[in-house]
Structures are given as C-alpha cells and as structure tokens.
Amino acid sequence: MKRNSRLSLALHTLGHMAGKPDRVQTSAEIADHAGTNAVVVRRVLGKLREAGLLVSEKGHSGGWKLARTPNDITLADIYLALDEQLVPAPDETDKPHCSIEHALHARVSAIMTDVEQSLIERLSATSLADVREPL
Amino acid sequence: MKRNSRLSLALHTLGHMAGKPDRVQTSAEIADHAGTNAVVVRRVLGKLREAGLLVSEKGHSGGWKLARTPNDITLADIYLALDEQLVPAPDETDKPHCSIEHALHARVSAIMTDVEQSLIERLSATSLADVREPL
DNA sequence: GGTTACGTAACTAACTTGGTTACTAGATAC
DNA sequence: GTATCTAGTAACCAAGTTAGTTACGTAACC
Numbered sequence: 001m002k003r004n005s006r007l008s009l010a011l012h013t014l015g016h017m018a019g020k021p022d023r024v025q026t027s028a029e030i031a032d033h034a035g036t037n038a039v040v041v042r043r044v045l046g047k048l049r050e051a052g053l054l055v056s057e058k059g060h061s062g063g064w065k066l067a068r069t070p071n072d073i074t075l076a077d078i079y080l081a082l083d084e085q086l087v088p089a090p091d092e093t094d095k096p097h098c099s100i101e102h103a104l105h106a107r108v109s110a111i112m113t114d115v116e117q118s119l120i121e122r123l124s125a126t127s128l129a130d131v132r133e134p135l
Numbered sequence: 136m137k138r139n140s141r142l143s144l145a146l147h148t149l150g151h152m153a154g155k156p157d158r159v160q161t162s163a164e165i166a167d168h169a170g171t172n173a174v175v176v177r178r179v180l181g182k183l184r185e186a187g188l189l190v191s192e193k194g195h196s197g198g199w200k201l202a203r204t205p206n207d208i209t210l211a212d213i214y215l216a217l218d219e220q221l222v223p224a225p226d227e228t229d230k231p232h233c234s235i236e237h238a239l240h241a242r243v244s245a246i247m248t249d250v251e252q253s254l255i256e257r258l259s260a261t262s263l264a265d266v267r268e269p270l
Numbered sequence: 271g272g273t274t275a276c277g278t279a280a281c282t283a284a285c286t287t288g289g290t291t292a293c294t295a296g297a298t299a300c
Numbered sequence: 301g302t303a304t305c306t307a308g309t310a311a312c313c314a315a316g317t318t319a320g321t322t323a324c325g326t327a328a329c330c
Contacts, residue, residue, distance in 0.1 A: 161275060198275070
C-alpha cells in the first residue's frame, strides 16, 4: 500500500457508512471489503473514534457506525482525525544555527502552515453527504 | 534528522551561497558547515544542479556555486528541484473498486492538487535575494 | 603523474508502516 | 454462569525509505 493508505481506508469506510448510517459493521467486515486486516481497520477507525466521528461497541452484534449524520462529518474532520500533517510540525529540536538558515526556514514554514490551513478550510466545505450526491 | 532534511540542507546551502555568489565551495566544506556528510551534500546538490540552480566543477579548485543570481532563484525553484510532493501523486495503480471511494478520493485529490499548486505559487513569490534582507 | 573534488554504487542503521498473531476485556446469547 | 462474539492492544515481522558511510571511478588542474 502507499503512503496515505490510512486516509484511503478512512474515506472508503466512512463513505460506505454514510450510505447506511444505521448499519453496524464489524472490523472484520470492513477489512474484508477494503482488502486489508481487521487490526489495521481498528487502528485507523480508532483514530476516527477518538475524534468523535465513529462509535464502536464490543460484544455480540457490536461493531462500528457513524457517531453523527453524514451531513455533519466533513472531509476536514477525517483528515484532521488522522493527524497526518502535510507540513512537518516546526521541529523545536533543531535550532537554526545560522541566521540565514533560520530566515529561510521561517519563510518556508510560514507559507506551508498557511497553505495547510487553507487545505483544511477547503476540505471542511465538503461533507460526507455531499459526496454521496453525484458530482 | 527529520523528514525534510533535504529541503533544510538545500535552503541552508543556497542561503549562504546567495551571500557570496562568486565563492566556490566544496561538498566537504558544505557538509562540514551543515553537520552532515559530503556524499549526502552531493546527492542533494545534484538535484539542484539538474534543476539548473547550481553548477559544479571537478578537479582542483572545483566545487559548487550558484548557476544564477540569487534574485533569479525562488523558493519554488528549490522546492520543485527536490521533487518531494506534498500530495502523493495520484496513484494510477490503485483502481477505485467502489464508486463511492472513487468519488471521495477524487474530491480530496482535487483539493490537494489545487492546494499544492497554490503552495508553489506562493513560494515562487520569494527569491533567495529577498530573504537575505531582514524581514 | 599526482592531487583535488565531483559522481556514484554499495552497504548499513534507524525509522516508518502495513500486516499478522495472540491475548485481554466487555457485551450479548444461551 | 458459560460460551461466543467483537473491540482494544501489545508484540512482532517484512518491506520500504532515508541519512550516513566507505570505496572507487572520472575529470580538471598543478
């Protein structure tokens, strides 16, 4: 699998759940449908649960379902839940020895942070429900 | 070192070269100053040479220097020379089995591609010479 | 010809990530 | 109460990535 497979898995799973918001699915079912492993599914979906997008139940007839309506879950919610930032968080440990390096880094970091912010804003404009509709 | 150490090294090196555009520096000198290895330096700077930002000379009194004036090298040039794309290039190999997954992916990819484009545009607004000046 | 410095291949160590196995902890069915 | 089902999680493995290192070839200059 490739680098953003977690995002792929999350989108895939939530997309299907948005179609049947009341259906409860087990991690095994989801893994089977996504061509991966139940533990991997639980790892990724666990992040989404921490972010309040999903709820999970143990035991018989347990499993996963959406914690909110598809209308109330945006692409930004999903992206942020996985906390995979595009721009590597400004690393406090590397102190810029040279002022010139510091200035360049500051400039680039400022732009990248800004751009990531705009990414999040744009992702937040689309909900799961929106994407159910044909484009 | 962290993930974008190549970009760090490139910015660092070019930043210093911009201060003394005529000085020729060996990869050993640069590595020493950047706290890394000469081979690593040649690898990264090789990318910048391929992109036409640097020239290198072999032999006695050989080394590296800028191929253009600092005014003519933008942060976007540097970023692009390293071809580390933020948004993973739309992978042709993964065929979207489900239409819903496809639709979601298409939406997210479109936004990400767009955002990366705007990153490049913003980086291209600043040249090495600009950053020499105090902010 | 010898020295210098780039160009590159090959190897290593550290790290990341997805996959897998195995186990524990709840919740329901019986 | 016991069996069964499912999430939660730890531990480990394999593959891939990356920086670092060593070694050697190649070109330029003295």
